Amino acid sequence: xxxxxxxxQHTEKLSPQLQAEVYDFVLFLEQKQANxxxxxxxxxxxxxxxxxxxxxVALGVFAGVDGVQWQNEQRQDRNIGYSE
Numbered sequence: 001x002x003x004x005x006x007x008x009q010h011t012e013k014l015s016p017q018l019q020a021e022v023y024d025f026v027l028f029l030e031q032k033q034a035n036x037x038x039x040x041x042x043x044x045x046x047x048x049x050x051x052x053x054x055x056x057v058a059l060g061v062f063a064g065v066d067g068v069q070w071q072n073e074q075r076q077d078r079n080i081g082y083s084e
């Protein structure tokens with residue numbers, strides 16, 4: 001007997017509400033698997049990052065930020081706790 005048949009036999013014994021939970025869990029696992037594939041494909045990662053940046057700009061996330069000033073602040077030397 002195949003695994004899907006075994007799962008179906010057990011699922012049939014459950015109430016309709018619990019069968020719906022099984023279905024929800026299957027959908028969750030499908031999404032998890034799809035996300036895992038996206039995380040490993042470099043081209044899709046680039047496309048998702050580009051889309052996220054376009055969305056951030058459209059939402060005005062960077063409004064009021066001076067990019068040059070921010071970059072200069074990031075490049076300043078910082079005391080990292082090292083003493084001679």
